Amino acid sequence: MESATTELTFRDATDADVDALVALIESAYRGDSSRAGWTTEADILEGQRTDPEGVREVVASPDSRLLAVERDGRIVACCQLERRGEHAYFGMFAVSPALQGAGLGRAVIAEAERQVRETWGVREMHMTVISVREDLIAWYERRGYRRTGRTSPFPYGDERFGVPLRDDLRFELLVKELA
Secondary structure, eight states: OHHHHTTEEEEEOOGGGHHHHHHHHHHHHSHHHHTTSSOOOTTTEESOSOOHHHHHHHHHOTTEEEEEEEETTEEEEEEEEEEETTEEEEEEEEEOGGGTTSSHHHHHHHHHHHHHHHHHOOSEEEEEEETTOHHHHHHHHHTTOEEEEEEEEOOTTOGGGOEESSSOOEEEEEEEEOO
């Protein structure tokens, strides 16, 4: 457990990181490589999870940061932090499948919460999770997030977000108080 979280470097991603970040995000959620970890969406979605343009948009946005997490000079995790008034949005979260289950995700989310609280002074962190991902939602609940029951539609027909393998997908809003 100690090895996954020691010697981590947290920094803002740059354009030079885009290809590595896309590869990391894809490996954590899509295709056979994602099955090495537990965050895979391979059974509910095919196609891409993100693309270079989407990652570049987050890197360039003035209200957003893409936190790159490095160990031994290699990006092993990332997350998007976006300021939305009184709260921050947490998204584009990925941990290398080979390193999942060892505390790295917990360390990343804790640092993300600390940074938005200290940098932006926000009181809440919001995120959306595909509602059929009960295991993932339970993991977030153990980190203090609560289900709101508020849902938004999955973007069926927009292959930038993947090709759904089922017709019951939607996003649920999870919220955590950061006070």
